[in-house]
Amino acid sequence: MTQQTDGPAATVAQDGTTTTGPATAPAFITATEVDRIPTLLAPTSGGGPVTAGLYFRVGAADETLATAGLTHLVEHLALHRHGVSDLHYNGSTAATHTHFVVSGTAEEVVAYLNGVCASLRDLPVERLATEREILRTEQAGRSRGPNHQLPLWRYGARGYGLASYPEYGTLHLTADAVRDWARTWFTRDNAVLWMTGDTVPEGLDLTLPAGQRKPLPAPTSALPVTPAYLTGGSGGVVLDGIVRRTSAASLFAEVLGRALFTDLRQKGGYSYAADCEYHPRDTAHATITAYADALPQKQDAVVGGFIDVLARMCAGTIAQAELDSARVKRLKLYETPDLGAAALPSYALNVLTEHANLTPDEHRAELLAVTVEDLRDVARELHASALIQVPGRPVDWAGFTEAPQWSAPASDPAGTVHRSRQSDAVSLTVGPEAVTLVTPGGQISVRYDACAAMRVFPDGARHLIGFDAFVAEVEPTLYAKLTPDRMAVIDAAVPAAAVVPMPERDPDEIPQAAARRGGLKDRARGMLRSLRPGRG
Known part of the structure; x- marks a missing residue:
């Protein structure tokens, strides 16, 4: 019951579709309805379990930062009554959808799906406090991918950017909110x-x-210019970009991944892991994510080699x-036995998001029509929208612009000015419209009417x-x-x-002003080092 994104099960259909419009089932998949819910069926050969x-159509990107984790919480509550069982079942919450999946006998599948819907009609909210703690534990132990920071830098603290944040909603949501x-999102429609x-x-x-089919969340932007870069991270290089959702783009991701592996691992010996992934974001666009790890002494070589591959x-x-x-x-994917059954999850997801489904023959034709020139166009599209995170040095030499590290310049903020207890060069202004932190390097301003979340601590702090x-x-x-006033x-x-x-x-977590030592510049540097990053 972890938070997931589109995976291998979605490859057959989602990597190939290019047209949009009413989403229907292709001929080799049967479309029907169960209790007013659109239903897709495909046979399997040789018996076996029913899956x-x-x-x-609801996921993390539909929430706000203050309610983040709400969908995940509903998913957990809906599965609670199944308890410990030998039945193979699971639930997952992604950016734009929630998925309950099961495999077993027909009777077991019926019991599972009936139980999920019964729980959604009457959530066991008496379990709310316990499930909150379970989600916090799950979150603490969850491994984060190499690109976990990129969504907030690209999209900000809302929509698709919420993938970078903790699930703050699990700390305080009430039973009524859940x-x-x-009732609003988990409906038959x-x-x-x-x-x-x-x-x-x-x-x-x-x-x-009853309800209504919810549209996909509109993407937001926190990047005034692309291609852009930021420094930091775990020591490797990670890049993502937004491209049109086409067969050429899915093939390009495969080509780019192989080229990175060949140049950075096999030839250079700079990286162990170097690869590229393609994931649909919405009906028209997909995200391509490329990454390569590096030891500290190999970082410059990895950055240079990575950018060289993309430039080529x-x-x-x-x-x-x-x-x-x-x-x-x-193309080998279309040789899969029981292709219709294997493609069911991705075809169903296309129906859910109103993205047109193509037949296997149509997919093959699109793949066969892709040319080297098409891949070059995708590469340029990826580069134009790219956000890259690199260790250490900037990469402006490669045509990337640094992502904003400070809020946009503004006139002197109105309000009461509160000097830092550590440096005279740093101050905080509490005004009628915003809170503004002023430092020698720049300023950070958060308007109250554009506040995604305010963390309120019992000791009086406000973030x-x-x-x-x-x-x-x-x-x-x-x-x-x-x-206090x-x-x-x-x-x-x-x-x-x-x-x-x-x-x-914990008292040790509450920041305390250090003794003032050294000159003004030294104190300012010390204060800036003690500040947390401007985004997060």
Whole structure:
């Protein structure tokens, strides 16, 4: 029951579709309805278990930063009553959908799906406190991918950018909020069922409240210019970009991954892992993510080699053999036994998101029509929208612009000015419209009406996160004269829906002003080093 993105099961259909419009089932998949829910069926040969999945068009990108984790919480509650079982089942919450999947006998599948829908109609909210703790534990142990920071830098602290953040909503959401979310999003009109087999087994009761099919969330942007870069991370290089959702783009991701592996691992010996992935984002666009790891002494070589590979492809220096090899690998997917059953999850997801489905023959024709020139066009599209995270040195020499490290310049902010207890060069202004942190390097300003979330700590601190992902941390211990009446100004101005009550901090976690030592410049440098990153 972990948070997931589109995986290998979605490869057959999602990597190849290019047209948009009403999404229907192709001829080799049967379309029907169960309790007003669109249902797709495909047979399997040789018997075996029945596999089924129930999709809902709701995910993390539909939430706000203050309610992040709400969908995941509903998913957990819906599965609680199944308890410990030998039945193979799971639930997952991705950016734009939630998926309940099961495999077993027809009777077991019916019991599972009936139980999920029964729980969604009447969530066991008496389990809310326990499930909150389970989700916090799950979150603490979850491994984060190499690109976990890129969404917030690209999209900000909302929509698709929420993938970079903790699930703040699990800290404070009420039973009423959870029930309302389930009633609004987990409806029969916002669902699609898929199932292996020729017919729907008897006894299914998927009764759910009426609703409406929810559109995919519109992408936001926190990047004024692309291609852009940021420094830091785990030591490797990671790049993502937004491209049109085409067969050429899916093949390009395969070609780019192989080229990175060949140059950075096999030839250079700089990286161990070097690869590229393609994931649909919405009906028209997909995200391509490329990455390569590096030891500290190899970082410069990896950065240079990585950018060289991308530049070569933008220039169109792609061998026909590279395209042919990637195409052969993709075409082999259509030799899968019981292709219809294997494609069911991705075809159902296309129906859910209203993306047109193509037949296997149409997919093959599109793949066979892709040319080297098409791949070059995708490479240029990827480069134009790219955001790359590199260790150490900037990469402006390669045509990338540094992503904003500070809020946009503004006139002197209005409000009361509170000097830092550590440096005279740093101050915090609490105004009627915004909180602004001013430093020698720049300023960070979070407007109350553009506050995605405000973390409220029992010790009096307030951390404001703007829609652009910039953070202003208001710590009474670090600034002079931050009296309760000044904090009350912030509390009154930030929308109640953005407030996130935080647990009590350990005394060692509460920042304390260090003794003033050295000159003004030294104190300013020390203060800046103590500040957390401007985004997060």
